[in-house]
Amino acid sequence: MSDVQSPSDDVRRFLARLTDRNASRGPEPTWITARRQAGAARFEAMGFPHRRVENWKYTDVRAIARNDFAFSDDTSFSPATAAALTLPIEAHRITFVDGVFSAALSQLDELPAGVSLLPLSQALDENHEAVGGPLGRLTGVEFSPFAALNTACMEEGAVLRLAPGTLVDKPVVVQFLSRANDAPVMSHPRILVEAGARSQATVIEHHVGEPEAANFTNLVEEIILERGAILAHYKLQEAPLADLHVASIHVEQGRDSRFTSFNLNLGGGLVRNDLITELNGQGAEATFNGLFYGQGRQHVDNHTLANHNAPHTTSNENYKGILDDRAHGVFNGKVVVKRDSQKIEGYQSNANLLLSDRAEIDAKPELEIYADDVKCSHGTTTGQLDEEAVFALRTRGIDAQTARGLLTLAFAGEVLDQVGLDAIAERVERAVAGKLPERFNLAGLVETAAVLDEMAGD
Amino acid sequence: MLEVKDLHVTVEGQEILKGLDLTINAGEVHAIMGPNGAGKSTLSAVIAGKEGYEVTQGSITFEGKDVLEMEVEERAQAGLLLGFQYPVEIPGVKNIYLLKAALNAQREARGEGEMPAPEFMKLIKEKIAFMKMDPSFLQRAVNEGFSGGEKKRNEILQMLVLQPRLAMLDEIDSGLDIDAMRVVAEGINSLRSEERGVLLVTHYQRLLDFVVPDQVHVLVDGRIAKSGDADLARELEARGYDWVVEESAA
Numbered sequence: 083m084s085d086v087q088s089p090s091d092d093v094r095r096f097l098a099r100l101t102d103r104n105a106s107r108g109p110e111p112t113w114i115t116a117r118r119q120a121g122a123a124r125f126e127a128m129g130f131p132h133r134r135v136e137n138w139k140y141t142d143v144r145a146i147a148r149n150d151f152a153f154s155d156d157t158s159f160s161p162a163t164a165a166a167l168t169l170p171i172e173a174h175r176i177t178f179v180d181g182v183f184s185a186a187l188s189q190l191d192e193l194p195a196g197v198s199l200l201p202l203s204q205a206l207d208e209n210h211e212a213v214g215g216p217l218g219r220l221t222g223v224e225f226s227p228f229a230a231l232n233t234a235c236m237e238e239g240a241v242l243r244l245a246p247g248t249l250v251d252k253p254v255v256v257q258f259l260s261r262a263n264d265a266p267v268m269s270h271p272r273i274l275v276e277a278g279a280r281s282q283a284t285v286i287e288h289h290v291g292e293p294e295a296a297n298f299t300n301l302v303e304e305i306i307l308e309r310g311a312i313l314a315h316y317k318l319q320e321a322p323l324a325d326l327h328v329a330s331i332h333v334e335q336g337r338d339s340r341f342t343s344f345n346l347n348l349g350g351g352l353v354r355n356d357l358i359t360e361l362n363g364q365g366a367e368a369t370f371n372g373l374f375y376g377q378g379r380q381h382v383d384n385h386t387l388a389n390h391n392a393p394h395t396t397s398n399e400n401y402k403g404i405l406d407d408r409a410h411g412v413f414n415g416k417v418v419v420k421r422d423s424q425k426i427e428g429y430q431s432n433a434n435l436l437l438s439d440r441a442e443i444d445a446k447p448e449l450e451i452y453a454d455d456v457k458c459s460h461g462t463t464t465g466q467l468d469e470e471a472v473f474a475l476r477t478r479g480i481d482a483q484t485a486r487g488l489l490t491l492a493f494a495g496e497v498l499d500q501v502g503l504d505a506i507a508e509r510v511e512r513a514v515a516g517k518l519p520e521r522f523n524l525a526g527l528v529e530t531a532a533v534l535d536e537m538a539g540d
Numbered sequence: 541m542l543e544v545k546d547l548h549v550t551v552e553g554q555e556i557l558k559g560l561d562l563t564i565n566a567g568e569v570h571a572i573m574g575p576n577g578a579g580k581s582t583l584s585a586v587i588a589g590k591e592g593y594e595v596t597q598g599s600i601t602f603e604g605k606d607v608l609e610m611e612v613e614e615r616a617q618a619g620l621l622l623g624f625q626y627p628v629e630i631p632g633v634k635n636i637y638l639l640k641a642a643l644n645a646q647r648e649a650r651g652e653g654e655m656p657a658p659e660f661m662k663l664i665k666e667k668i669a670f671m672k673m674d675p676s677f678l679q680r681a682v683n684e685g686f687s688g689g690e691k692k693r694n695e696i697l698q699m700l701v702l703q704p705r706l707a708m709l710d711e712i713d714s715g716l717d718i719d720a721m722r723v724v725a726e727g728i729n730s731l732r733s734e735e736r737g738v739l740l741v742t743h744y745q746r747l748l749d750f751v752v753p754d755q756v757h758v759l760v761d762g763r764i765a766k767s768g769d770a771d772l773a774r775e776l777e778a779r780g781y782d783w784v785v786e787e788s789a790a
Contacts, residue, residue: 469591474628474682477588478642478698479616479649488641492632492681 089126092147097122099268100234103153111210117218121233124223131227140412140444141383145352146326151268151298153235154180159187159259167290169318171505173255174199176240180261180297181269183238187257196248196281202239202272213241217274220304220332226356228328232270232302239272242285246278246308253284253316253503258299260291260325266298273303277311279336284314286506289321289349296324296351303331307339309363314342318506320513321349323378330356335395337363344501345401347374347382348513358387361395361426372401373497375514376409376441383412390419390426393453397427402497403434404490404514405441416448417460423453430460435493437467437486487515541566541603541737542587542620542706548597549579549586556582558762559598564706569738571748571773574759575781580741581625583759584708588622589615602706616642617649619705623695623712625741630682635694638682639664639701646702667700670730672723688715696727706737713747725750745777758784 089097100122130147131138157179164177164187176199177187183201190199205213223230240256256273275285289299299321307313321327327350333341347353359368374382388397403411417428434443447460467489475485491498494514501507542564549557556579564570574580586593587600589612600607602620610618630638644654655663668675671693683691692712699707712724728751731738740753748756748770756772757764758781765788766772776784 468628468630470628471630471633473590473612474624474630475633475638475642476612477616477622478638478702479613479645480638480641481613481645482611484641484645485613488633488637489630492630495632 090129090147093126093129095150096231097126099151099153103235111206111214113214114206114210118234121223121230121235124230125227125234128227128230137226137385140410141352141354141381143328143352143354146298146328149266149298149326151266154182154263154267154269156180156261157182157184157186159184159261161187163292164259167259168257169255169286169288169505169509171253171255171286171503173253173286174250175255175257176201177257177259178238178269178271179259180263180267181238181258181271181299184259187259194248194251196245197250198241198243199254200241202241202274203237205241213274216276216304216306217272218304220306220334220360221302221330225330225332228300229302229330232272232300235268235270235300236272236302237270239274242273242275242283244277244281244283244311246280248278248281248283250281250283253286255286255288258287258289260289260295260297260299260322262292262294262322263297266296268298268300270300270302273301275303275305275313277305277307277313279308280310281308282312284316284503286316286318286503289317289319289327291322291325293322294324295322298326299329301327301329303329305331305333305341307333307335307341309336310338311336312340314344314502316344316503316506317346317355318509319347319349319353320509321353323349323351323380325350327353329354331358333359333368335359335361335363335366335368338365339363340367342369343371344506345370345372345384346506346510347372347384348510350380350382352381354383354385356385356387358389359397360389360391361397362391364392364394366392367396368398370397370399370401370415371497371500372399373404373494373510373514374401374411375404375494376411377406378409379407380409382409384414385412386415388417388428390417390423390428393422393424393426395423395426397429399430400497401432402494403432403443403445404437404494405434405443406437408438408440410441411443413443413445413462414448415446415460416450417458419451419453419456419458421452424455426453426456428456428458432462433493434462434464435467435490436464437490483516491515542739543601544583544587544598546598547583547586547595547600549582550594550596551582551592555596556762557586560759560763562757562764564737564739566737567734568754569732569740569751571740571742571753571756572759573742573745573756573773573776575785576743578759579762580743580759581710584622584710584739584741587615587620587708588612613645614649617646621699621702621704621707623699623707623709625711625714627683627691627695629684629686631684633682634679635682636664636678639678639698642698643701663701667697670700671697671727673697689717689720692716692724693720693727696724699731700727703731705735706739707731708739708741710741711743712740713742713744721747722750745773748773760785760788763788
């Protein structure tokens with residue numbers, strides 16, 4: 083990389099923003115100051131990734147690098163707009179506006195015993211040492227220039243802790259709202275989840291905002307699952323179309339833990355997601371479900387990695403991409419089986435649907451196996467809508483637009499069928515199939531289907 | 541009801557139909573027969589609006605409307621329905637979704653509201669029993685993994701639910717065993733009424749033992765070479781097509 087070069091103007095501009103921000107900050111624990119310095123130094127040394135770096139080959143980040151983003155302190159947000167954007171679901175909710183914690187838009191007063199959900203700033207105030215241990219342990223400054231930049235700039239985020247044996251009654255929603263500002267802003271949120279042994283929860287990370295927003299979110303999320311912990315993690319990324327979004331989720335899984343990820347990406351102009359799990363204990367299981375839908379000139383890059391570090395671990399991945407107009411998608415899924423990680427199972431599948439001639443996908447499944455008694459498979463396919471099927475539906479009186487929506491939805495179905503939360507499934511269905519005419523009322527169809535199931539059972 | 545006049549159709553630069561005339565009145569069942577390659581499937585495909593067929597001359601009107609000016613879905617909404625020789629598999633789209641979306645699209649086109657769920661359920665239950673199909677079919681993706689016979693039954697099921705004004709069935713009998721043939725034939729016969737027409741395209745006479753046509757046409761080299769009643773089909777079964785081909789060449 084560019085270690086030997088002097089930092090670019092782009093890097094200097096970001097570091098100057100950081101220097102100003104540091105000057106305005108009050109005193110911090112020394113470990114935080116030290117991490118900021120380490121992050122800044124690493125970011126300066128690496129610079130923004132360019133396309134000659136294998137890991138960033140298909141994703142051009144100049145839209146971020148060449149811009150100038152301020153830090154934000156403003157949490158004002160129209161309550162009506164916020165209400166319209168918020169997922170209609172009973173939940174414990176923590177909300178950030180341009181990365182800044184908004185108490186007004188959060189609901190944290192009904193947390194059951196054994197559950198702690200705090201903004202990072204408050205968790206640090208209460209006991210910074212308890213945060214300093216796990217924070218940054220999975221995602222260090224070496225991970226990427228963006229992780230380094232995040233470490234240098236981090237201020238706020240969510241800390242979720244589950245005591246051993248806790249079952250969380252409602253989903254936990256971590257909501258990020260992006261505002262239409264006069265000048266673009268950046269935020270570097272952290273999410274830290276520590277799930278104690280045999281605890282169980284559903285976390286929904288929801289990114290959404292005002293349509294005209296054009297901000298940069300650079301998120302680092304670390305999730306630690308102790309023995310037997312079960313976590314369903316939904317990332318519903320519906321950021322405004324001019325938002326720039328770089329995020330990593332790094333999971334560490336203990337023995338018999340189960341992590342199920344739904345990585346649903348519908349929004350954002352430039353999106354890069356890294357999802358990594360460390361399967362460290364026997365019996366640990368990870369499921370990666372992914373759906374990305376790009377239109378216009380959206381760019382969506384998903385990198386996933388399952389590290390089978392222990393025997394008898396399982397990973398299962400199914401990603402589907404739908405790309406329209408001039409959208410560009412990237413899928414890079416990797417399964418690594420460490421030496422002596424015997425009896426593991428690692429399955430990976432990726433299918434992509436191109437709805438336009440100018441849409442593009444770069445898909446690369448990878449397997450690295452250093453053990454000999456394993457079951458692994460991987461594959462990727464890319465195709466267009468089946469025009470014969472479109473015709474067949476039209477010959478039954480269904481108009482072309484609905485026929486295409488129906489078939490596109492059918493393509494996404496394999497992933498959507500796994501989504502257990504109706505509020506999320508419906509939002510994704512609507513985004514993917516377009517606004518279908520009333521007569522093609524999915525909810526009605528699902529009901530009808532359910533009645534028929536009963537009928538068949540008579 | 542349907543009037544085809546002097547129809548010339550070209551596929552990939554080759555003329556397949558060369559001046560075909562056909563009139564179907566309400567209440568009639570017509571069968572089009574003929575040797576392979578005569579253009580039998582082309583006629584129903586053109587009427588349904590399949591791409592890749594160029595009409596170079598002639599006209600098709602359905603209840604006074606110019607069919608060639610209509611979109612594929614508009615033709616279906618007007619009541620022109622094609623049963624495919626090779627029904628397409630549509631992974632991920634359940635039969636029940638297709639039936640409901642199609643029925644409501646047609647009702648909407650006629651200015652009727654969506655059919656209430658209980659009424660829809662009753663209709664589906666009745667038709668699926670009539671076709672001797674298991675209700676679990678409805679939950680399966682359209683034609684996916686269906687046997688040839690199951691696909692054909694499914695085409696007829698769609699007809700029974702959608703109740704077209706003119707049902708065009710392209711070689712609906714191919715690949716059917718005798719039991720399936722009976723069920724399919726009963727389905728077609730149940731569509732017969734004073735207001736409806738049926739156009740059967742078939743290579744073999746066997747189906748016509750079960751669905752007795754009012755008129756039989758023999759298509760040779762892109763034109764109707766001979767027309768008659770059900771007896772003509774039996775004669776063709778006994779004598780083959782060669783004599784008609786020779787007659788028409790003469």
